[in-house]
Amino acid sequence: MVRIGFEIHVQLGTESKLFCPCSTRFLDAEPNTNVCPVCTAQPGSKPDGINEDAVEKALKVALALGCDVVEKPLRFLRKHYFYPDLPNNYQRTSEPLAVNGELAGVRIREIHIEEDPGRYELREGLVDYNRSGVPLIEIVTEPDLRSVEDARDFLRHLRAVLDYLDVLLYPQIGFRVDANISIEGGERVEVKNINSIQSVVKALKYEIVRHKRVLSTGGRVARETRHWDEARGITVSLREKESVDDYRYIVDPDIPPYRIDAESVERIRSALPELPHQKKERFVREYGIDGSAAWTFALDKELATFFEKLVAKHGVKNALSFCLNLRGELNYRNIYFADVQGKDRFYKLADLYFTGRITKPVYIEYLRKTLDDPDFVPGAQEQLSDEAIREIALEVLKANPKAVEDYRAGEKKALNFLVGQMVSKTKGRADPKKAIRILQEVLRAS
Numbered sequence: 001m002v003r004i005g006f007e008i009h010v011q012l013g014t015e016s017k018l019f020c021p022c023s024t025r026f027l028d029a030e031p032n033t034n035v036c037p038v039c040t041a042q043p044g045s046k047p048d049g050i051n052e053d054a055v056e057k058a059l060k061v062a063l064a065l066g067c068d069v070v071e072k073p074l075r076f077l078r079k080h081y082f083y084p085d086l087p088n089n090y091q092r093t094s095e096p097l098a099v100n101g102e103l104a105g106v107r108i109r110e111i112h113i114e115e116d117p118g119r120y121e122l123r124e125g126l127v128d129y130n131r132s133g134v135p136l137i138e139i140v141t142e143p144d145l146r147s148v149e150d151a152r153d154f155l156r157h158l159r160a161v162l163d164y165l166d167v168l169l170y171p172q173i174g175f176r177v178d179a180n181i182s183i184e185g186g187e188r189v190e191v192k193n194i195n196s197i198q199s200v201v202k203a204l205k206y207e208i209v210r211h212k213r214v215l216s217t218g219g220r221v222a223r224e225t226r227h228w229d230e231a232r233g234i235t236v237s238l239r240e241k242e243s244v245d246d247y248r249y250i251v252d253p254d255i256p257p258y259r260i261d262a263e264s265v266e267r268i269r270s271a272l273p274e275l276p277h278q279k280k281e282r283f284v285r286e287y288g289i290d291g292s293a294a295w296t297f298a299l300d301k302e303l304a305t306f307f308e309k310l311v312a313k314h315g316v317k318n319a320l321s322f323c324l325n326l327r328g329e330l331n332y333r334n335i336y337f338a339d340v341q342g343k344d345r346f347y348k349l350a351d352l353y354f355t356g357r358i359t360k361p362v363y364i365e366y367l368r369k370t371l372d373d374p375d376f377v378p379g380a381q382e383q384l385s386d387e388a389i390r391e392i393a394l395e396v397l398k399a400n401p402k403a404v405e406d407y408r409a410g411e412k413k414a415l416n417f418l419v420g421q422m423v424s425k426t427k428g429r430a431d432p433k434k435a436i437r438i439l440q441e442v443l444r445a446s
């Protein structure tokens with residue numbers, strides 16, 4: 001039996017860092033410009049009080065995941081380790097702020113707040129402290145997942161919840177995952193710092209194969225921490241797992257305990273938005289679409305919004321087919337609808353198609369172009385005149401005398417072949433029904 005659990009690190013979309021007023025936008029600034037004495041740990045610097053917006057966003061996540069908020073005042077601990085990205089030589093990390101939650105049958109053990117370290121480029125020996133002090137939450141699950149597919153579905157669901165709550169600092173980054181995995185007869189292995197859901201899937205599959213191989217040759221799977229090497233697609237041993245003692249946790253005397261009052265919790269709880277599973281149920285109920293399509297849309301917040309607007313304009317049936325095609329193309333590109341620029345162009349494309357100004361092959365072609373080229377604006381295609389279609393029909397008949405003969409001998413398949421030739425020659429610039437009608441006219445006349 002496989003057991004998988006996660007520690008998920010989510011950078012919170014607050015304006016300022018956890019204990020200082022520096023901007024959190026570490027990707028949008030020159031290295032070491034969003035910094036101050038606090039987040040670079042200059043001698044004599046003292047952290048400000050905790051950023052309340054970070055606590056608020058952490059609580060939103062905790063409540064959406066059904067956690068109980070811990071009542072006693074929240075204390076911050078110093079977790080010691082030594083690395084160039086950590087100027088204090090310790091990371092400030094809170095005690096659990098919430099416990100005992102659940103998402104899709106997976107128990108959430110706890111959620112706590114911590115500060116992100118800076119970024120260290122090992123190869124060049126450069127360090128950037130723009131990220132140092134950015135608020136994070138760590139969501140810790142129990143090892144309740146039993147397969148790689150379930151693990152992937154769980155992370156997608158969690159990702160959607162975070163999107164709905166609008167708490168991510170950089171939605172395009174999403175979250176970082178530490179995955180722990182064990183199979184029967186082996187120890188638990190932790191794979192650190194995996195940056196995407198696809199990579200989690202690859203790392204877990206790799207580990208399952210590795211564990212089985214070790215066990216089947218009489219070896220033992222050591223309890224250890226491994227690193228996911230994205231480029232090579234393998235995990236590499238980092239170190240024997242440190243125990244809690246190695247971090248020498250102490251309460252941080254610079255940060256006063258923070259009391260979360262029950263009123264704030266209730267205010268946040270009552271303001272929670274519709275969550276993905278609720279949206280799915282509503283789509284099934286309101287629009288009568290099947291559960292799997294509803295879930296596909298619900299997992300992509302902006303696609304779900306787009307779907308509802310299309311329903312209002314073009315009806316459920318059209319909106320459903322358009323959005324399923326769109327979802328397919330997004331999946332193929334491994335992106336969310338939020339990652340696509342210029343959403344208005346998709347409304348325009350739907351208008352063009354559902355009012356019959358472009359044909360189906362052109363609509364599909366335009367859908368791909370609209371996704372791939374941010375400058376492409378779909379417009380009504382140049383429609384061929386009846387005369388031009390007639391010309392093409394004559395050419396097709398001339399080029400395919402055998403098919404014409406077969407058609408006259410009563411072979412229905414021959415007509416399909418000729419129609420296919422028409423479609424490819426007109427490149428979708430002719431309405432198919434019209435093309436068939438003209439083709440038949442020409443056949444009768446010749």
Ligand SMILES: [Zn+2]
Pocket residue numbers: 017020021022034035036037038039040133
């Ligand atoms: Zn700072």
